[in-house]
Amino acid sequence: METMEIVRRAVPPCAIAACWLWETLFPARQPLALPRRRNAVNLAIGFSNAALAALAFSALMAILADWTAAEGWGALNLVNLPFYIRWPVVLLCLDGFTYLWHFANHRSDWLWRFHQAHHSDHHLSATTAVRFHAGEIALSAGAKMTLLPLLGFRLEELAAYETVLAAATAFHHANVSIGKWDAIVRWIVVTPDMHKIHHSIDPRQMNGNFATILSLWDRCGGTFQRPDHTESLEFGVHELTDRKFHGFVGIWRTPLQRFSRAIRGLPGERPPS
Ligand SMILES: [Zn+2]
Numbered sequence: 001m002e003t004m005e006i007v008r009r010a011v012p013p014c015a016i017a018a019c020w021l022w023e024t025l026f027p028a029r030q031p032l033a034l035p036r037r038r039n040a041v042n043l044a045i046g047f048s049n050a051a052l053a054a055l056a057f058s059a060l061m062a063i064l065a066d067w068t069a070a071e072g073w074g075a076l077n078l079v080n081l082p083f084y085i086r087w088p089v090v091l092l093c094l095d096g097f098t099y100l101w102h103f104a105n106h107r108s109d110w111l112w113r114f115h116q117a118h119h120s121d122h123h124l125s126a127t128t129a130v131r132f133h134a135g136e137i138a139l140s141a142g143a144k145m146t147l148l149p150l151l152g153f154r155l156e157e158l159a160a161y162e163t164v165l166a167a168a169t170a171f172h173h174a175n176v177s178i179g180k181w182d183a184i185v186r187w188i189v190v191t192p193d194m195h196k197i198h199h200s201i202d203p204r205q206m207n208g209n210f211a212t213i214l215s216l217w218d219r220c221g222g223t224f225q226r227p228d229h230t231e232s233l234e235f236g237v238h239e240l241t242d243r244k245f246h247g248f249v250g251i252w253r254t255p256l257q258r259f260s261r262a263i264r265g266l267p268g269e270r271p272p273s
């Protein structure tokens with residue numbers, strides 16, 4: 001196995017483990033009464049998603065990347081950029097796409113059915129970083145597959161981006177605080193306090209801070225929310241507080257629940273009374 005491949009596989013679990021150790025030793029807030037086995041359920045969801053991605057999408061993505069390179073498809077292949085320009089451009093393209101995709105997950109009723117499984121966690125910790133519904137993982141992989149021939153990035157560039165994404169996601173979901181440094185660091189990357197606002201149960205706060213690695217997207221897109229008073233935030237989704245939505249099967253069944261757009265602060269029918 002190549003060194004880069006070993007690093008790529010090792011970073012996500014190591015990032016989760018490091019953030020778990022950090023939040024265990026220096027928690028930003030003491031969690032309220034949590035469902036038993038919450039961390040184990042989130043990790044089981046993460047493992048099953050990783051297996052799905054490896055079995056269903058890795059080979060397809062590799063074939064598509066080879067075909068794209070052989071045909072010279074994509075905007076990035078129109079010019080021969082040196083690597084020190086190409087890599088930042090790839091980062092901006094993929095991270096900008098991730099921001100728009102996340103925004104779409106909150107605006108589309110259909111995408112929200114899957115994404116709400118991530119938001120239903122009523123505590124934020126390192127394991128929330130891998131709590132995504134498999135349907136969202138599959139849809140996101142499909143969207144990236146259409147992006148590949150359009151932009152023409154290489155498989156190793158996507159893999160490098162996904163590795164940084166995994167580490168950044170573990171960091172900003174962790175139950176930690178970097179204190180006054182948060183205000184400085186969030187000018188560049190998404191911080192724990194910044195992402196806490198996005199997990200608020202209050203729809204006015206949930207509809208902000210969609211960025212994943214670079215915070216500039218929220219500042220440019222007008223969706224940035226200053227993370228004040230994060231210590232008093234309540235996390236989760238109003239209609240998904242029942243315990244039945246927090247087990248392994250419950251998370252899988254979450255998309256079957258259709259809720260009012262009002263819980264996301266969107267115009268539409270009124271919430272069920
Ligand atoms: Zn979200």
Ligand SMILES: [Zn+2]
Pocket residue numbers: 118173195199
């Ligand atoms: Zn999140």
